Amino acid sequence: MSGEEPAIGIGEIREAAERIRPLAHRTPVLTNRSFDQAAGVRAYFKCENFQRGGSFKIRGASNFVYSLGPDKARRGVVAYSSGNHAQAVAIAAESVGAAATLVMPADAPRSKVEATRAHGAAIVTYDRFKERREEIGRRVAKESGAELVPPYDHPWTIAGQGTTALEFLEAEADLDALLVPVGGGGLLAGCSIAAKSIKPDLRIFGVEPELANDTYLSFASGLREEIPMPATLADGLRATQPGAITFPIIRRNVEAILLVSEDEIKATVRFLLSRMKFLAEPSGAVAAAAVLHGKLPAGIAKAGIVISGGNVDLEELARY
Amino acid sequence: MSGEEPAIGIGEIREAAERIRPLAHRTPVLTNRSFDQAAGVRAYFKCENFQRGGSFKIRGASNFVYSLGPDKARRGVVAYSSGNHAQAVAIAAESVGAAATLVMPADAPRSKVEATRAHGAAIVTYDRFKERREEIGRRVAKESGAELVPPYDHPWTIAGQGTTALEFLEAEADLDALLVPVGGGGLLAGCSIAAKSIKPDLRIFGVEPELANDTYLSFASGLREEIPMPATLADGLRATQPGAITFPIIRRNVEAILLVSEDEIKATVRFLLSRMKFLAEPSGAVAAAAVLHGKLPAGIAKAGIVISGGNVDLEELARY
Numbered sequence: 001m002s003g004e005e006p007a008i009g010i011g012e013i014r015e016a017a018e019r020i021r022p023l024a025h026r027t028p029v030l031t032n033r034s035f036d037q038a039a040g041v042r043a044y045f046k047c048e049n050f051q052r053g054g055s056f057k058i059r060g061a062s063n064f065v066y067s068l069g070p071d072k073a074r075r076g077v078v079a080y081s082s083g084n085h086a087q088a089v090a091i092a093a094e095s096v097g098a099a100a101t102l103v104m105p106a107d108a109p110r111s112k113v114e115a116t117r118a119h120g121a122a123i124v125t126y127d128r129f130k131e132r133r134e135e136i137g138r139r140v141a142k143e144s145g146a147e148l149v150p151p152y153d154h155p156w157t158i159a160g161q162g163t164t165a166l167e168f169l170e171a172e173a174d175l176d177a178l179l180v181p182v183g184g185g186g187l188l189a190g191c192s193i194a195a196k197s198i199k200p201d202l203r204i205f206g207v208e209p210e211l212a213n214d215t216y217l218s219f220a221s222g223l224r225e226e227i228p229m230p231a232t233l234a235d236g237l238r239a240t241q242p243g244a245i246t247f248p249i250i251r252r253n254v255e256a257i258l259l260v261s262e263d264e265i266k267a268t269v270r271f272l273l274s275r276m277k278f279l280a281e282p283s284g285a286v287a288a289a290a291v292l293h294g295k296l297p298a299g300i301a302k303a304g305i306v307i308s309g310g311n312v313d314l315e316e317l318a319r320y
Numbered sequence: 321m322s323g324e325e326p327a328i329g330i331g332e333i334r335e336a337a338e339r340i341r342p343l344a345h346r347t348p349v350l351t352n353r354s355f356d357q358a359a360g361v362r363a364y365f366k367c368e369n370f371q372r373g374g375s376f377k378i379r380g381a382s383n384f385v386y387s388l389g390p391d392k393a394r395r396g397v398v399a400y401s402s403g404n405h406a407q408a409v410a411i412a413a414e415s416v417g418a419a420a421t422l423v424m425p426a427d428a429p430r431s432k433v434e435a436t437r438a439h440g441a442a443i444v445t446y447d448r449f450k451e452r453r454e455e456i457g458r459r460v461a462k463e464s465g466a467e468l469v470p471p472y473d474h475p476w477t478i479a480g481q482g483t484t485a486l487e488f489l490e491a492e493a494d495l496d497a498l499l500v501p502v503g504g505g506g507l508l509a510g511c512s513i514a515a516k517s518i519k520p521d522l523r524i525f526g527v528e529p530e531l532a533n534d535t536y537l538s539f540a541s542g543l544r545e546e547i548p549m550p551a552t553l554a555d556g557l558r559a560t561q562p563g564a565i566t567f568p569i570i571r572r573n574v575e576a577i578l579l580v581s582e583d584e585i586k587a588t589v590r591f592l593l594s595r596m597k598f599l600a601e602p603s604g605a606v607a608a609a610a611v612l613h614g615k616l617p618a619g620i621a622k623a624g625i626v627i628s629g630g631n632v633d634l635e636e637l638a639r640y
Contacts, residue, residue: 028350031345049597050350050596050597054597111594274634277369277374277598277599277600277630278598278599279593279594279597280597314590318638
């Protein structure tokens with residue numbers, strides 16, 4: 001990719017929505033009085049934890065794989081991921097009969113590894129603290145001739161993730177704010193493009209764990225700050241630097257990056273399960289955590305929250 | 321109630337749907353490939369665990385309370401319940417400013433007791449093994465002049481519960497079968513009336529725990545058999561005898577009562593949580609358990625499953 005920002009607009013996102021329709025679910029939007037009372041706003045939850053593969057990642061992965069065309073897809077695909085993107089790439093590849101190789105950290109949640117393997121993908125593991133997954137992914141791609149499916153920093157991926165906000169605003173047109181978890185920024189960038197196009201005055205917030213605040217720091221400095229590998233429980237948000245493509249989009253469209261603590265994330269996962277009866281993974285719960293713990297600025301009556309995924313081992317869940 | 325069966329038809333159920341609209345959610349219908357692969361059928365889940373109060377009970381309770389009219393409602397309402405009906409009556413009463421008294425077993429799940437109290441209801445507890453809740457409920461009603469809201473055996477309650485199937489078939493018109501949990505039979509009776517009216521060839525099944533098989537035994541003998549207080553984990557299905565009004569409706573409309581073991585219920589709660597990312601309480605999971613464990617007869621391609629509720633303590637959940 002050159003330094004020039006590629007054009008991704010609502011047109012690309014609407015095309016992506018058409019392209020991924022055979023594979024991705026249209027997930028429900030839920031509401032809950034207990035949450036509203038506790039948070040002091042009316043909250044709407046776009047539940048990507050009910051998505052194919054258990055997270056929003058199928059949107060970007062399938063938009064990418066389907067955009068490749070049959071000749072390129074036939075040579076296979078490869079991806080590096082903490083789990084959800086891997087699973088999504090495996091499902092998207094399987095749906096067109098393409099071979100998939102996934103580069104996953106050795107300590108990824110077991111449920112994610114197993115779910116990926118179930119879709120016929122080959123899995124290569126690496127040490128998250130010693131090796132760089134990007135390099136391993138590129139090497140596999142080079143050796144096999146397979147196409148690398150970027151987890152966030154590509155226009156096709158970003159356009160696919162943006163379909164989340166497109167559906168959300170079709171279901172709930174009059175939100176005041178939209179809150180989206182931020183790892184590499186693909187979901188936030190895509191959603192911000194869709195949202196600003198459909199409803200220019202919508203206030204958009206990214207949410208990160210305090211322990212993985214690379215986008216927060218970058219937002220403050222205006223530069224793509226890099227942090228050491230973060231130890232957050234939110235394993236899907238452990239990117240160490242915003243993307244070269246995602247970051248300028250986020251800077252332009254997003255009002256602020258909100259931070260949540262590990263305890264706030266855990267308490268929110270518990271709240272969503274016990275009161276709203278759905279399972280969000282820690283990464284998937286950060287936007288809800290921000291609203292539940294009063295991180296929104298004043299003046300917002302109706303908040304749209306993206307629950308980005310629900311893949312968490314029940315054994316891990318039982319611990320908190 | 322006299323022995324004569326009151327007329328409850330699709331008209332009453334459609335009226336109930338209009339009446340309860342301000343209070344009850346239209347719950348989503350979810351699907352999941354993992355479940356389908358494991359069960360060998362295409363399954364559709366009507367998720368009443370996302371309903372107001374965490375279960376379908378709000379449908380019958382609000383239809384009853386709203387049907388009373390303002391003069392009677394002003395004198396207050398009383399109900400006896402293992403928890404979900406109590407919570408629903410509290411919410412329905414609160415919504416019209418009526419006082420509610422709830423008679424609950426002393427060992428009801430804590431989450432249910434707390435949720436009921438949060439809606440301003442007065443709570444009277446009793447010993448499930450020594451006292452009869454019906455008598456306590458009637459005594460409170462007599463002493464206070466409040467109206468007793470029957471948990472299942474009343475036309476208004478049954479019509480309210482039937483709105484579940486009405487919505488389900490509006491969302492998924494071409495189901496082959498409908499599976500509904502059975503306690504006292506209000507949900508099954510109401511759903512069977514709606515379903516048979518909309519789609520006469522739909523095959524309807526009730527599902528009970530093996531340990532609480534009063535409707536199964538009654539279905540076999542043709543008489544309303546009574547069993548000792550059952551020890552099933554499914555605390556919402558511990559009724560000891562089918563209702564006088566519900567049972568004839570069930571006999572007429574239902575093909576069979578399917579039974580599931582306690583282990584099958586637990587395994588299903590785990591499956592729904594880990595794979596489908598939602599929380600069903602044991603009572604709410606029995607219909608899914610029947611499909612997942614091969615209890616359906618042959619010839620059914622598309623099965624509609626009612627997940628009737630999701631109120632379970634996380635501490636209890638962590639135990640299995």
